Amino acid sequence: MENSSGSRVTCLILRILTFVFLFISFFILITTSQTVQSFKLNFNDYHAFRYMLATIIIGIVFNLLQIAFTLFNIVKNGNSTILFDFFGDKFLSYLLATGTAAGFGLSVDLKKIDESDLFGSFFDKAYAASTLLLFAFFCAAAVSILSSFALSNRS
Amino acid sequence: MENSSGSRVTCLILRILTFVFLFISFFILITTSQTVQSFKLNFNDYHAFRYMLATIIIGIVFNLLQIAFTLFNIVKNGNSTILFDFFGDKFLSYLLATGTAAGFGLSVDLKKIDESDLFGSFFDKAYAASTLLLFAFFCAAAVSILSSFALSNRS
Numbered sequence: 001m002e003n004s005s006g007s008r009v010t011c012l013i014l015r016i017l018t019f020v021f022l023f024i025s026f027f028i029l030i031t032t033s034q035t036v037q038s039f040k041l042n043f044n045d046y047h048a049f050r051y052m053l054a055t056i057i058i059g060i061v062f063n064l065l066q067i068a069f070t071l072f073n074i075v076k077n078g079n080s081t082i083l084f085d086f087f088g089d090k091f092l093s094y095l096l097a098t099g100t101a102a103g104f105g106l107s108v109d110l111k112k113i114d115e116s117d118l119f120g121s122f123f124d125k126a127y128a129a130s131t132l133l134l135f136a137f138f139c140a141a142a143v144s145i146l147s148s149f150a151l152s153n154r155s
Numbered sequence: 156m157e158n159s160s161g162s163r164v165t166c167l168i169l170r171i172l173t174f175v176f177l178f179i180s181f182f183i184l185i186t187t188s189q190t191v192q193s194f195k196l197n198f199n200d201y202h203a204f205r206y207m208l209a210t211i212i213i214g215i216v217f218n219l220l221q222i223a224f225t226l227f228n229i230v231k232n233g234n235s236t237i238l239f240d241f242f243g244d245k246f247l248s249y250l251l252a253t254g255t256a257a258g259f260g261l262s263v264d265l266k267k268i269d270e271s272d273l274f275g276s277f278f279d280k281a282y283a284a285s286t287l288l289l290f291a292f293f294c295a296a297a298v299s300i301l302s303s304f305a306l307s308n309r310s
Contacts, residue, residue: 048259048260094248097256098253100253104203108202141245145242148306151307152307
C-alpha cells in the first residue's frame with residue numbers, strides 16, 4: 001500500500017484537470033451560435049449538442065462530488081469510497097465518451113452540408129468544445145484505470 | 156477463487172452476446188440506404204455512420220480475439236490474460252460507446268431536417284443499428300466491470 005497516497009494525489013490532479021476541461025468546454029459550447037443574413041444557428045437547436053451540454057453539466061457536478069470525496073479521503077487517510085470511485089469513474093468516463101462522440105459526430109457532418117463555409121465560427125466553436133470534452137474524457141478514463149487498480153490493492 | 160470459473164463463463168456469454176449484437180448491427184448498417192425521387196441517401200455519405208461502421212468492424216475483430224483467449228483460458232485453466240482483458244475490455248467498451256453516440260447524435264438531428272419523413276426507412280435502419288450497438292456496448296461495459304474485479308482476485 002506504499003504508493004496508495006501517491007496514486008490518490010495523481011487521481012486528484014487528473015480529476016481537477018477533468019474539471020478544468022469540462023468548465024472551459026461548457027463556456028465554449030453555450031456561446032456556440034452564429035447569425036448570418038438573418039439565419040441563426042444555435043447549438044440549442046440540435047439534440048446532439050444539447051446532449052453534449054447535459055453530459056458536461058452532469059460531468060461537472062459528479063466530478064466536484066468526487067473531488068470532495070478524494071480530498072476527504074486524503075485528509076482522513078480513509079479508504080471508504082473505493083467502490084463508489086470505481087463505479088463512479090466508469091460512469092463518468094462513459095458519459096464523457098458519448099458526449100464527445102455525439103458532438104463530433106454531428107459537427108463533422110453538419111459542416112459538410114455548409115459547403116460555402118458561412119458558419120465557420122460556429123463549427124470552430126463546436127469543434128473546440130468537443131475537443132476539450134475529449135481531453136476531459138482522456139483524464140476521466142485515466143482516473144478510471146487508476147481506480148480499477150485501487151480495487152485490487154484493497155485490504 | 157471459487158467463483159473464478161463461474162465469472163469466466165459469464166464473461167464468455169456476455170462476449171458472445173456482444174458479438175451477436177455487433178454482427179446484426181453490422182448488417183443493418185451496411186444496408187442503410189434509401190432512394191426517393193432520384194435522391195439517394197446512403198450511410199456511407201456521412202462520417203458519423205462511417206465511424207460507427209469502423210467501431211463495429213474493429214469491435215467484431217477484437218471481440219473474436221477475446222472470445223478465443225477466454226476459451227483458451229477456460230480449457231487450460233490458465234489466468235495469463237487478466238491484464239490484457241482488463242485493458243482490452245476498457246478499450247472495446249469506450250470504442251462501442253463512442254460509435255453508438257456518434258450514430259444516435261447524427262440520426263436524431265438528420266431526421267429532424269427531414270420534416271416530411273420521406274426517408275423514414277433510412278432513419279429506422281440507422282436507429283436500429285445504433286440501438287443494437289448500444290446493447291453491444293452494455294454487454295461490453297458489463298464485461299469490463301467483471302474484468303476489473305478479476306484484477307482484484309488475481310494471485
